[in-house]
Amino acid sequence: MFPKWFLWIAVALAFCAAADEPAPNKKSALPLEAALRQAESANPSLAAIRARYQALKSVPPQAGSLPDPVISFNALNLPVDTFDIPQEAMTQLQMGISQAFPFPGKLRLREEAAEWEARAAGDDVAEWRLRLLRDVEVIWWRLFYLDRALEIIDANKDLLRQFVEIAQTKYMVGQGLQQDVLLAQLELSRLIDQQLQLEGLRGQEAARLNALLDRPADMPVTLPGEVQRTLPQPLPEPSLFARAEQARPLLAGIHKQIEAARSRVKLAKKDFFPDFNVGAYHGFRSGRNPDRTSRTDFLTLKLSMTVPLYFTTKQSKAVDQRQSELLRQQFQWQDTWNRVRAEISAATADYRRARGQVELFDSGIIPQARQTVSSMLAGYQVNKVDFLNLVSSQITLYNYEIQYWKTLAEARQSLADLRAAVGGPIESSQEQRRDSK
Numbered sequence: 317m318f319p320k321w322f323l324w325i326a327v328a329l330a331f332c333a334a335a336d337e338p339a340p341n342k343k344s345a346l347p348l349e350a351a352l353r354q355a356e357s358a359n360p361s362l363a364a365i366r367a368r369y370q371a372l373k374s375v376p377p378q379a380g381s382l383p384d385p386v387i388s389f390n391a392l393n394l395p396v397d398t399f400d401i402p403q404e405a406m407t408q409l410q411m412g413i414s415q416a417f418p419f420p421g422k423l424r425l426r427e428e429a430a431e432w433e434a435r436a437a438g439d440d441v442a443e444w445r446l447r448l449l450r451d452v453e454v455i456w457w458r459l460f461y462l463d464r465a466l467e468i469i470d471a472n473k474d475l476l477r478q479f480v481e482i483a484q485t486k487y488m489v490g491q492g493l494q495q496d497v498l499l500a501q502l503e504l505s506r507l508i509d510q511q512l513q514l515e516g517l518r519g520q521e522a523a524r525l526n527a528l529l530d531r532p533a534d535m536p537v538t539l540p541g542e543v544q545r546t547l548p549q550p551l552p553e554p555s556l557f558a559r560a561e562q563a564r565p566l567l568a569g570i571h572k573q574i575e576a577a578r579s580r581v582k583l584a585k586k587d588f589f590p591d592f593n594v595g596a597y598h599g600f601r602s603g604r605n606p607d608r609t610s611r612t613d614f615l616t617l618k619l620s621m622t623v624p625l626y627f628t629t630k631q632s633k634a635v636d637q638r639q640s641e642l643l644r645q646q647f648q649w650q651d652t653w654n655r656v657r658a659e660i661s662a663a664t665a666d667y668r669r670a671r672g673q674v675e676l677f678d679s680g681i682i683p684q685a686r687q688t689v690s691s692m693l694a695g696y697q698v699n700k701v702d703f704l705n706l707v708s709s710q711i712t713l714y715n716y717e718i719q720y721w722k723t724l725a726e727a728r729q730s731l732a733d734l735r736a737a738v739g740g741p742i743e744s745s746q747e748q749r750r751d752s753k
Contacts, residue, residue, distance in 0.1 A: 380427030402603030412597025432576035439569030564739035
């Protein structure tokens with residue numbers, strides 16, 4: 317007969333082995349803060365948006381400058397029969413300069429509109445940065461959850477392998493059933509299948525993170541094994557709405573686009589007034605007058621202006637166009653503001669749900685599941701609990717442990733979404749100081 321004390325010791329050692337988690341590789345670990353810094357400094361998409369902003373910053377001085385003056389060289393009243401310059405008294409070689417002057421106020425409005433456009437491009441950079449950091453943080457936490465899930469699966473694979481050995485040993489000595497062996501082998505196969513799926517998901521997420529960090533797609537990504545589990549308490553939704561209205565770059569950029577549209581409306585109204593062109597030309601004459609005196613040079617002064625003759629089909633329609641563009645920007649701001657508030661509410665609700673689940677798993681479900689496993693183990697040792705219930709309780713425990721890390725990661729991802737939606741801090745000053753400590 318196979319001694320019972322040997323089986324008890326084997327089961328106890330199996331549970332102890334399952335409790336031992338492999339130590340994380342801290343040598344090349346990528347903390348979240350380091351990933352965020354690298355993304356901000358190396359991401360090519362963010363660099364492209366910044367380059368666009370720098371380009372647009374150079375536009376306002378150009379828009380506010382006068383057109384380039386025009387220098388001209390002319391031959392006037394040249395006789396075509398001989399092309400002899402001194403032949404005719406009116407023949408002259410002329411050199412002059414002219415300058416166009418838009419109606420007063422037009423240059424200022426053009427520069428003003430371009431300046432608002434450039435500032436809006438700066439808000440685009442800030443908005444893109446928020447989204448980039450959110451994406452990096454979301455992927456980082458998903459990777460962290462997958463690492464913890466794979467560690468739990470590894471530990472439970474070792475445990476189930478020992479369960480298989482125990483079940484086989486009991487079956488061989490006539491103290492167990494063959495179905496116990498098959499059950500343990502089936503659960504082990506399920507764990508291996510789940511492990512393969514999670515490893516595939518981790519490879520995909522690691523490639524996405526490497527792309528955001530501008531690293532080779534196949535570069536290994538190792539994360540720390542420990543993180544801060546304390547979840548902060550965000551501000552109430554009305555306070556988050558107020559912060560978003562002031563801090564969200566997306567809204568600020570549309571505000572600036574509205575100001576640019578207003579400047580264009582004023583500029584379109586200025587087009588009802590004429591633009592001017594002034595010039596001065598010096599005509600050089602050669603030859604002599606009948607009294608043998610040298611011919612005097614000519615000075616020509618020029619003043620011209622545009623005439624908005626077709627204002628009903630041109631300038632008036634331009635004003636209508638610019639006013640419609642202004643109205644479109646105003647409606648776009650309202651629509652965007654509605655979507656921002658919806659993002660904040662959705663992220664807040666998701667965070668509250670995940671935070672409540674984390675607290676429930678941490679303080680209730682997982683401790684109760686561990687107590688259940690311990691009770692099942694004690695009952696199994698005295699043959700009051702069958703093998704099926706013992707394995708089932710252990711599988712339930714490891715599922716709860718995986719779910720805990722998943723909900724913790726989801727809570728952190730919701731915080732990332734909430735910060736991106738608000739455009740800044742989501743906690744009170746006191747909460748921020750406590751977290752920094």
